[in-house]
Amino acid sequence: MARFVDRAVLHLQAGDGGDGCSSVHREKFRPLGGPDGGDGGNGGDVTLTVDANVHTLLDFHFRPHAKAGNGKPGAGDSRDGANGTSLDLAVPDGTVVLSESGEMLADLTGAGTQYVAARGGRGGLGNAALASRARRAPGFALLGEEGEIAEIVLELKSVADVGLVGFPSAGKSSLVSVLSAARPKVADYPFTTLEPNLGVVTAGEQVFTIADVPGLIPGASQGRGLGLEFLRHIERCSVLAHVVDCATFEGNRDPAGDIAALESELAQYTPSLATDLADKPRLVVLNKIDIPEARELAEFVKPDLEAAGYQVFMISTATHEGLPALRYALAQAVVADRVNRPAAPAARIVLRPRAVNDQQFEVLPDPEQDGAFIVLGERPVRWIRQTDFNNDEAIGYLADRLARLGVEDALAKAGAVAGAPVTIGGITFDWEPTTGGGMAYIKSERGTDIRLDQTDRIGALERKALHRLRRGLDVDDYRTDQEPPGSRR
Numbered sequence: 001m002a003r004f005v006d007r008a009v010l011h012l013q014a015g016d017g018g019d020g021c022s023s024v025h026r027e028k029f030r031p032l033g034g035p036d037g038g039d040g041g042n043g044g045d046v047t048l049t050v051d052a053n054v055h056t057l058l059d060f061h062f063r064p065h066a067k068a069g070n071g072k073p074g075a076g077d078s079r080d081g082a083n084g085t086s087l088d089l090a091v092p093d094g095t096v097v098l099s100e101s102g103e104m105l106a107d108l109t110g111a112g113t114q115y116v117a118a119r120g121g122r123g124g125l126g127n128a129a130l131a132s133r134a135r136r137a138p139g140f141a142l143l144g145e146e147g148e149i150a151e152i153v154l155e156l157k158s159v160a161d162v163g164l165v166g167f168p169s170a171g172k173s174s175l176v177s178v179l180s181a182a183r184p185k186v187a188d189y190p191f192t193t194l195e196p197n198l199g200v201v202t203a204g205e206q207v208f209t210i211a212d213v214p215g216l217i218p219g220a221s222q223g224r225g226l227g228l229e230f231l232r233h234i235e236r237c238s239v240l241a242h243v244v245d246c247a248t249f250e251g252n253r254d255p256a257g258d259i260a261a262l263e264s265e266l267a268q269y270t271p272s273l274a275t276d277l278a279d280k281p282r283l284v285v286l287n288k289i290d291i292p293e294a295r296e297l298a299e300f301v302k303p304d305l306e307a308a309g310y311q312v313f314m315i316s317t318a319t320h321e322g323l324p325a326l327r328y329a330l331a332q333a334v335v336a337d338r339v340n341r342p343a344a345p346a347a348r349i350v351l352r353p354r355a356v357n358d359q360q361f362e363v364l365p366d367p368e369q370d371g372a373f374i375v376l377g378e379r380p381v382r383w384i385r386q387t388d389f390n391n392d393e394a395i396g397y398l399a400d401r402l403a404r405l406g407v408e409d410a411l412a413k414a415g416a417v418a419g420a421p422v423t424i425g426g427i428t429f430d431w432e433p434t435t436g437g438g439m440a441y442i443k444s445e446r447g448t449d450i451r452l453d454q455t456d457r458i459g460a461l462e463r464k465a466l467h468r469l470r471r472g473l474d475v476d477d478y479r480t481d482q483e484p485p486g487s488r489r
Contacts, residue, residue: 008060008154012118015043015068015084017144020124023076024137024446035137036078037127041071043120043147044084048097048106048154050113051090055198057154060089068118071144074126084120091154094236098153105152109236117152121145124386130397139446140394142386160198160211161334163237164285165266167258170245171287172212173197174317179210179327203331210330211237238337239330240266241283242310246294255286255301259310281333283311285326290316363410372421373414373431375407384425396449408433419463 018040025033046068069085097106097115106115124142131138164172180199197212213234234240242262244255284305286298298314305312311329315322354360361377383401388394402408411422411431422431468474 007156008057009064010060010089010117010150010152010154011065012046012148012150012152013065013067014046014118014120014147014149015070015086016147017041017043017121017123018071018073018081018084019144020126020129020141021074021076021079022127022139022141025077032137035127035131036076037141038074038076038078038080039126039129040074040123040144041081041083042123043071043144044068044086045116045120046087046089046118046150048089048091048095048108048115048117050093050095050108050111052093052111054090054092056092057095057156060154068120068147070147071120071123073144074123074141078126078128080126081123083123086120089117092156094157096155096157098155100151100153102153118148118150121147135397137446138393138397139448140388140391140397142394143388145382145385157235160237161208161337162201162210162239162241162330163234164210164212164241164243165234165262166243167245167253167262170243170258171317172243175243175285175287175315176210176212178317178320178323201327201330203327206331206335208331208334234266237280238341239281239283239333241285241330243285243287245288246286246298247288247291255284255297256304259284259305281337283313283326283329283333286312286314288316288318289314289321290318359406361405361407361410363407363414365414366421366423369421371417372423372428373411373416375411375422375424379405380407381425384427389427391447392449393447 020040021037023035023037025036027033046066066087066089068087071084072081074081091108093109093111095108096104097108097117098104105117108115122145124144126141127138130141164175166172176197176199179201199210199212201208201210211234242259244258246255286302287294289295289298295314302312302314313322313326313329315326317323359377361375361380364374364376366372366374380402383398387398411420412433416422416431416433418431418433420431421428
């Protein structure tokens with residue numbers, strides 16, 4: 001059984017970047033030919049693309065998880081790793097991309113429109129790319145970045161020129177079936193259509209689309225029933241047509257009251273798109289005039305509705321009476337809206353250069369620990385993720401990068417002292433201001449950095465003991481790092 005799904009939650013995972021390679025070229029009579037480690041490949045992106053052949057979000061309902069390919073690591077002989085395979089997900093025209101909190105991220109209309117929902121991680125640089133006058137043969141490479149993880153909500157809002165609104169069983173689906181080649185399910189039951197039906201209508205030289213929006217009830221704008229699920233399908237419509245059942249057997253309903261109730265729901269609904277439902281042209285369609293009592297009621301209320309400013313049409317979907325006039329009136333209203341609609345601005349590339357005085361990072365006190373600090377910023381966090389902490393030379397390179405960025409000076413101005421815990425990108429380490437800050441790189445064996453050993457700062461155990469002394473607590477069970485095991489203070 002076919003199903004129509006107009007809302008889906010996606011869990012996306014972009015590809016991770018490949019690690020760079022640390023390698024030295026070696027050949028006969030040339031044992032140290034210089035670094036030749038290649039860069040890692042970039043991770044694949046997850047992209048949403050509008051496809052004219054896709055009309056529902058059903059595939060995402062059953063397969064909500066999607067992952068792009070990872071980048072391959074670099075290799076020796078300056079061989080870069082292959083990029084990860086990007087994942088292209090086809091979505092229907094009119095799909096709106098929302099964040100978990102409901103913020104609109106993209107409005108995808110028009111075949112071929114794309115949106116990158118999750119970006120792949122960049123590949124790490126190999127030691128060939130990291131070589132410099134100071135580091136002629138780096139003994140380390142940068143790690144690849146992790147791909148973005150995104151959880152998004154897709155909502156399909158029908159792209160139609162005319163939207164048919166009305167109470168359940170008013171004849172909207174029947175009207176779509178007689179105006180177009182669409183064949184929605186039509187039956188004599190008191191329940192509403194559970195999915196919108198889209199049809200293409202031809203009126204002379206004009207061609208437009210018409211959508212049967214599932215029936216509304218009072219309180220739909222506040223979420224009663226499935227009102228919010230249905231109302232979003234009329235946000236893109238150019239013209240709204242009230243379909244009124246003049247043959248209803250409910251004694252407490254009449255055409256004017258039905259229209260007033262629907263207008264009240266439309267006025268209270270707040271669309272997520274930048275549209276105003278109150279400004280859309282309205283037509284009133286009095287249906288089922290093939291029944292004598294319904295025809296009599298339609299003729300009675302038509303003057304009052306025309307006096308209220310509505311363009312009124314009396315039709316019968318069973319005998320096709322009044323349909324030609326309605327078809328051309330809808331086409332005329334659609335053409336008028338297309339002419340008056342402002343032209344969409346041409347797509348252009350927007351460049352946003354970084355400000356010269358942009359600090360690029362921020363140093364804040366750690367609220368969970370006295371004397372500790374947290375460094376926030378895209379570049380420091382990215383550098384932390386690229387660093388192999390099992391390699392001393394890579395750690396020294398990280399210290400040099402942070403010092404050049406100004407993190408050392410900012411920590412000193414914030415009141416950080418030697419040994420203060422500093423957290424960057426989820427990694428906490430003891431700050432040593434002399435490591436890289438103001439010191440030139442000293443050549444040493446590959447994979448090592450002797451600056452990391454040139455420190456006289458106290459260890460963690462002694463810091464705990466001093467902290468307890470300041471608080472007046474017992475320190476008999478604590479010893480300094482320089483004291484032998486088993487000694488007591």
